Amino acid sequence: MFSVMYRMVLILIAIAVGILVVAILIIKATKTPAQDIVGMNITCKKCGTRTNGLACPKCKNKSQSFGI
Numbered sequence: 001m002f003s004v005m006y007r008m009v010l011i012l013i014a015i016a017v018g019i020l021v022v023a024i025l026i027i028k029a030t031k032t033p034a035q036d037i038v039g040m041n042i043t044c045k046k047c048g049t050r051t052n053g054l055a056c057p058k059c060k061n062k063s064q065s066f067g068i
Contacts, residue, residue, distance in 0.1 A: 044056035044058070044059055046059045047059055
């Protein structure tokens with residue numbers, strides 16, 4: 001009988017901790033700006049132009065010869 005109550009208490013504690021973690025993550029997600037969540041501040045590695053994750057228009061048109 002003691003083991004059944006012990007398991008019930010552990011399950012209730014686990015549920016409470018899970019709800020607390022979810023609440024903290026929701027609060028952090030709502031307070032963080034949208035650009036920081038997605039990580040849109042990506043720049044070109046070669047020239048440093050901000051590209052937002054797309055192909056760099058400056059470096060795309062340059063001819064490549066043997067990786068140089």
